[in-house]
Amino acid sequence: MSKTSAAEEKADSSSAEQGAQALRPHAEDAFADELRALAAADDRPRPERWKMSPWAVSLYLMGGTLPDGTVISPKYVGPRRIIEVAVTTLATDRALLLLGVPGTAKTWVSEHLAAAVSGDSTLLVQGTAGTAEEAVRYGWNYAQLLTNGPSRRAMVHSPVMRAMSDGMIARVEELTRIPADVQDSLITILSEKTLPIPELGDEVQAVRGFNLIATANDRDRGVNELSSALRRRFNTVVLPLPASSEAEVEIVSRRVEQIGRSLDLPPAPEGLEEIRRVVTVFRELRDGATVDGRTKVKSPSGTLSTAEAISVVTGGLALSAHFGDGRLRAADVAAGILGAVVRDPAADSVIWQEYLETVVRERDGWKDFYRACREVSA
The missing domain is CATH 3.40.50.300 (P-loop containing nucleotide triphosphate hydrolases)
Structure with missing residues (x-):
């Protein structure tokens, strides 16, 4: 092997190792296996200098299964x-x-x-x-x-x-x-x-x-x-907001799992209920009404986006891993929700307290969530 080839191989190895250790790898590094499998299976016409055809790019974003059984995870x-x-x-x-x-x-x-x-x-x-x-x-x-x-x-x-x-x-x-x-x-x-x-x-x-x-x-x-x-x-x-609560729960769950792996956080298989609660709270405050449409609620000044829901759940997962028993609970997400909802301490605090007392307090199965939110809001 020539000195040049050896140097290039060493550089490539160093680059790959650095990518593997990156806190937030670029998409082409994090999903390199999927991209290689798609390019290999793609026999459709490709625009000049494209790595794959438009059909394959769409499949990469939306997810699916290749003929050889390779599963392409949905990105959107x-x-x-x-x-x-x-x-x-x-x-x-x-x-x-x-x-x-x-x-x-x-x-x-x-x-x-x-x-x-x-x-x-x-x-x-x-x-x-x-x-x-x-x-x-x-x-x-x-x-x-x-x-x-x-x-x-x-x-x-x-x-x-x-x-x-x-x-x-x-x-x-x-x-x-x-x-x-x-x-x-x-x-x-x-x-x-x-x-x-x-x-x-x-x-x-x-x-x-x-x-x-x-x-x-x-x-x-x-x-x-x-x-x-x-x-x-x-x-x-x-790009619209998620059309349904289930779609938003799926997005949050998938991204939290990916972020959790990069941070070496343990999986939270029993945390789906808390994710549903966070998504429900965000959607109701965002939409100005409860999911059943029976109660009108005031919307706070923040956007309460899906990205913020992901951040709240990820923070809760870290709390449960480092200061709890590893199971995501209401107390782990309560502080994050408060921080996301109350951006304007004067106006948003009143809206949040009203929502807690008129909606959360009366909801079946949400007593632990109500207590946790009250505790951090006090």
């Missing part, structure tokens, strides 16, 4: 047509905008789409109020710039620029949190598939396979609305 629980439209969009020259309220799995779907299509979900621009234009276009290595002047070698490629050059999927998270003038730097990229470099009198043209997935929500305060010119460059797919 919801209408199949939504995923099919999203995947089809990426196979065209239109960018994809995943829109929805917080907690509807926009980021999760975006990451898995990029992993399935390009095998790399890391070409990511995280949108914040401080995101600069360089994060979307390119920056400069100032040491090189001062020494040799403007040149390609002195440029720092953004994730979008790298995706354009390599024919891959770029991701922009929380697009509406990015300042409006930075948002609009995407217009030329999405319409002309070109990134001008005026300093060099040059440009980068996107190669086939490039596309962009952006996520946004219209619930948070302080967002920057998309210009009509930019919005026209996207095909918008709205």
